[in-house]
Amino acid sequence: MRAGISILMLLVLAVVTTPAGAHQQKSAITRVLFNERTGNIEVMHRFVLHDAEHAVREIFGGDADILASEAVRQRFATYVAGRFELRADGRPLELAAVGTEIDGRHLWVYQETPIPEELDALAIRHGALRDIWPAQVNLVNVERGSDTRSAQFEGGVGQVEIALPPPG
Numbered sequence: 001m002r003a004g005i006s007i008l009m010l011l012v013l014a015v016v017t018t019p020a021g022a023h024q025q026k027s028a029i030t031r032v033l034f035n036e037r038t039g040n041i042e043v044m045h046r047f048v049l050h051d052a053e054h055a056v057r058e059i060f061g062g063d064a065d066i067l068a069s070e071a072v073r074q075r076f077a078t079y080v081a082g083r084f085e086l087r088a089d090g091r092p093l094e095l096a097a098v099g100t101e102i103d104g105r106h107l108w109v110y111q112e113t114p115i116p117e118e119l120d121a122l123a124i125r126h127g128a129l130r131d132i133w134p135a136q137v138n139l140v141n142v143e144r145g146s147d148t149r150s151a152q153f154e155g156g157v158g159q160v161e162i163a164l165p166p167p168g
Helices: 002-022 049-060 070-081
Strands: 027-035 040-048 084-088 096-103 106-114 121-126 137-144 147-153 160-163
Touching: 027 121, 040 049, 040 084, 049 070, 049 106, 070 096, 070 106, 121 137, 121 147, 147 160
Parallel strands: 027 137
Antiparallel strands: 027 040, 040 106, 084 121, 096 106, 121 160, 137 147
């Protein structure tokens, strides 16, 4: 009988504590895609919507509403753009804002830039949300052709250089 009560207590504890622990993910994924068809590097940042909601209140004030306001989403996109950088041969690539999108539990921020000629490496910085939450982890997947290379930004990692395969 005592074992049954202990198991029941553990189950109740697991149910009660799981939503609190799962509330903020403190992670984001960015996809950097070389689109040879369009001639652009397409950047797609995916944030957990719940994290983005908390972040905009922290950054822009308690009444900022990322769900209801396109202007707040654009401000968040500008915030992300200021903390994400691609560099080629020591020079930053000019990333143009494309837009934002809410898709289920995620907020997407889109950017793009033309693919530079003879690009064999990218230096990447990704500090979005890391200035708010030191535990934030940003994963960047760089896709060129059938090859994918990854960089993870956490702790003291500020910049990562990724060697790229040749186009095609």
